[in-house]
Amino acid sequence: MIAQETNWFNLFGQYVPEKTTWHALTTVYSIELEVIRSYKFTRTFSTNADKSIIYHHNIYYLPDNQIKEQSWKLERQKCNQPDGVFHPEAENMRAIGFGNETSIWISKTFSHNHNFGSEVFFQQQDWRYSVIPVYEGGNLSRIVTIKENKQHFPTQINEEKITNLSGKWQLKQIKMKPDLKTSNQEFASQEIQNSVFIKTNQNYFLPEKIILNVPSIIPMNQTFEMLVGKQITDNLYKQIKVQYNSSGKLSELTSEVYQLDASR
Numbered sequence: 001m002i003a004q005e006t007n008w009f010n011l012f013g014q015y016v017p018e019k020t021t022w023h024a025l026t027t028v029y030s031i032e033l034e035v036i037r038s039y040k041f042t043r044t045f046s047t048n049a050d051k052s053i054i055y056h057h058n059i060y061y062l063p064d065n066q067i068k069e070q071s072w073k074l075e076r077q078k079c080n081q082p083d084g085v086f087h088p089e090a091e092n093m094r095a096i097g098f099g100n101e102t103s104i105w106i107s108k109t110f111s112h113n114h115n116f117g118s119e120v121f122f123q124q125q126d127w128r129y130s131v132i133p134v135y136e137g138g139n140l141s142r143i144v145t146i147k148e149n150k151q152h153f154p155t156q157i158n159e160e161k162i163t164n165l166s167g168k169w170q171l172k173q174i175k176m177k178p179d180l181k182t183s184n185q186e187f188a189s190q191e192i193q194n195s196v197f198i199k200t201n202q203n204y205f206l207p208e209k210i211i212l213n214v215p216s217i218i219p220m221n222q223t224f225e226m227l228v229g230k231q232i233t234d235n236l237y238k239q240i241k242v243q244y245n246s247s248g249k250l251s252e253l254t255s256e257v258y259q260l261d262a263s264r
Contacts, residue, residue: 003180010097098255110248169258235260
């Protein structure tokens with residue numbers, strides 16, 4: 001199976017002609033991590049018989065009591081590109097799935113003249129969490145987190161933050177280039193602290209045991225990296241790192257899954 005077909009399956013293989021609905025609780029934070037607003041919405045997906053067409057429908061229940069709806073149709077022949085799946089909502093972005101219950105909807109390029117952001121997803125069975133750092137003019141302006149469940153709306157946000165990632169961890173790593181070509185590696189006895197914190201970035205410790213390690217200001221004409229991680233359980237941590245080159249083009253993505261080594 002060629003890379004772009006694998007990517008399509010990684011993103012949409014879980015969906016069937018019967019509708020699957022994600023019930024989402026969205027929280028928007030300032031860069032000081034104060035809650036600006038929160039609201040609920042649903043994302044519903046269904047397919048045709050051979051999964052060559054994806055039907056996507058959102059309903060937003062906004063804080064001002066407005067209800068808004070949007071619908072899209074993603075056709076594999078048109079949307080499934082060699083550098084990822086483009087969504088009709090934003091054709092400069094690409095959806096990429098790693099096949100390990102992590103995925104990302106990412107901007108192909110960065111420019112100080114346009115708003116910039118990517119949505120990183122971590123799924124665990126019927127639960128899914130996503131994080132969106134939003135930049136305006138190259139400055140981090142807000143952070144959005146989304147907590148979703150396939151059965152019901154989440155009733156609350158778990159305020160617990162990451163406090164301890166010590167110990168030795170087994171690492172399964174997938175590196176991917178913009179053309180979707182991957183290299184997989186496994187490592188034993190890794191310390192997460194050595195790979196979570198990019199020294200030139202700012203750390204943001206969010207509820208639901210989410211960490212964001214990103215530049216507060218994206219430098220001009222320089223390479224930069226961004227990292228989003230989530231501690232799924234005491235023994236499981238996942239993160240995605242993205243790199244852009246000095247021209248502002250996406251250069252590499254890395255998905256990492258850490259399992260605590262219980263033998264140590």
